[in-house]
Amino acid sequence: VTRAIALWTEAAELGSVDAHLDLGYVYYQPHGPHGCGVEEDEPRGVRHWQEAAMKGHVFCRHNLGVAEFDNGNHELAVQHWMISAKVGFQRSLNGIKEMFVKGHATKAQYAEALRGFGDAAEEMKSYQREEAKRVGV
Secondary structure, eight states, rough: OOOHHHHHHHHHHHHOOHHHHHHHHHHHHSTTTTTOOOOOOHHHHHHHHHHHHHTTTTHHHHHHHHHHHHTTTTHHHHHHHHHHHHHTTTHHHHHHHHHHTTSOHHHHHHHHHHHHHHHHHHHHHOOHHHHHHHTTO
């Protein structure tokens, strides 16, 4: 475990956003499914996710929303999830929908997230991908 953390730390220092994702889990939820049983340090885990999110890592951006939600900061959670939903991250869109249903997000925010998600899905379409689906590849 210690060796893995050392290697992830080195990779993160070299710019690996995936290493930041893993280290975020290690420190934010050390006893959870992705943790390694180290001493919990939520702020350190969040900092790793922030580093990766600033470099465009969508899953880390989503995790920042989860962390804010866990801390009762619904407005910030919605802001993080808006960013990741608009680039096509389904779990963030679902989070905003849940927040809307519970009254923590506005109808306008949910609509904006839906539009952004739809636009991202449309951008990912390609003739080749559609043709491969059609022929069963």
